[in-house]
Amino acid sequence: MHADGIRDAVLPVAIGIVGIVVFFLVHPLQKFAFMPAMILALFCYFLTNYRTAPKPMRVLPVYLTALSLQFLHFTEEYVYGFHFRVVEIMEGVPPFDVNTFVAFNMIAYFLFLMGALGLYREMKWPMIFIWFFTFGGALGNAVWHPLLAVKVGGYFPGLFTSFAYLILGPILFMRLWEVRKERGTRR
Numbered sequence: 601m602h603a604d605g606i607r608d609a610v611l612p613v614a615i616g617i618v619g620i621v622v623f624f625l626v627h628p629l630q631k632f633a634f635m636p637a638m639i640l641a642l643f644c645y646f647l648t649n650y651r652t653a654p655k656p657m658r659v660l661p662v663y664l665t666a667l668s669l670q671f672l673h674f675t676e677e678y679v680y681g682f683h684f685r686v687v688e689i690m691e692g693v694p695p696f697d698v699n700t701f702v703a704f705n706m707i708a709y710f711l712f713l714m715g716a717l718g719l720y721r722e723m724k725w726p727m728i729f730i731w732f733f734t735f736g737g738a739l740g741n742a743v744w745h746p747l748l749a750v751k752v753g754g755y756f757p758g759l760f761t762s763f764a765y766l767i768l769g770p771i772l773f774m775r776l777w778e779v780r781k782e783r784g785t786r787r
Contacts, residue, residue: 604724608650611625612728619732626704628693629686638738640726644735644776650729652779657719659775663719663730666738666768667712673741673761674705681759686753690766712737727776734776738769 619638623630648654677683683696712733718726728738749755 609646609723611725612642612645612650615728626700627686627696629689633740634736636742638732640735641731645728645731646739647723648777648779649724649731652782653722653724653727654719654779656722659730659772660716660719662715662768662772662775663733665767666772667709667716667733668671669761669764669768670709670712670733670741673758676761677758678702680755682757685752685757688750731776734769734772737749738765738772742769743767752767 616638620635622636623634631732678701683698683701685695686693687695711729715726715729719730741758741762742765745756745758749759
């Protein structure tokens with residue numbers, strides 16, 4: 601295995617481990633949503649992009665559209681109080697500290713944008729950020745926010761913007777996953 605292969609294997613695993621530790625430490629609810637999303641991201645990365653980088657122009661338009669929506673989604677969550685309404689989700693769960701909530705999201709968006717730059721440059725290891733966003737952001741929001749609204753019996757912050765992810769999430773996943781089909785034709 602050459603240096604690129606080692607880097608493309610080790611960096612995503614290190615990022616995954618750091619992410620899981622951070623999710624465990626920042627807020628109790630994150631271990632239920634983001635830890636599984638990171639595990640799925642690592643699994644899918646090694647099944648796809650570890651061997652073959654996706655075509656940037658195939659993935660970037662959908663990814664950047666979904667990521668752009670994430671900024672609106674965060675705005676909806678913040679304005680309508682997701683950070684303090686989390687106490688309604690599970691008994692005994694504390695609200696997010698507002699500064700931690702904002703900082704966590706802004707750092708994540710920075711990493712997601714760096715993932716886009718890595719994709720543009722056809723680098724493999726930054727795809728871990730894109731896979732994580734696919735599960736923890738796009739698909740996660742598409743599933744969790746409607747379920748949270750059902751749980752609380754009405755609107756829960758982030759619900760309205762989550763509906764667009766019902767379309768964007770599966771498209772993004774399929775665009776990332778399709779390198780598995782293409783790998784057989786690239787020789």
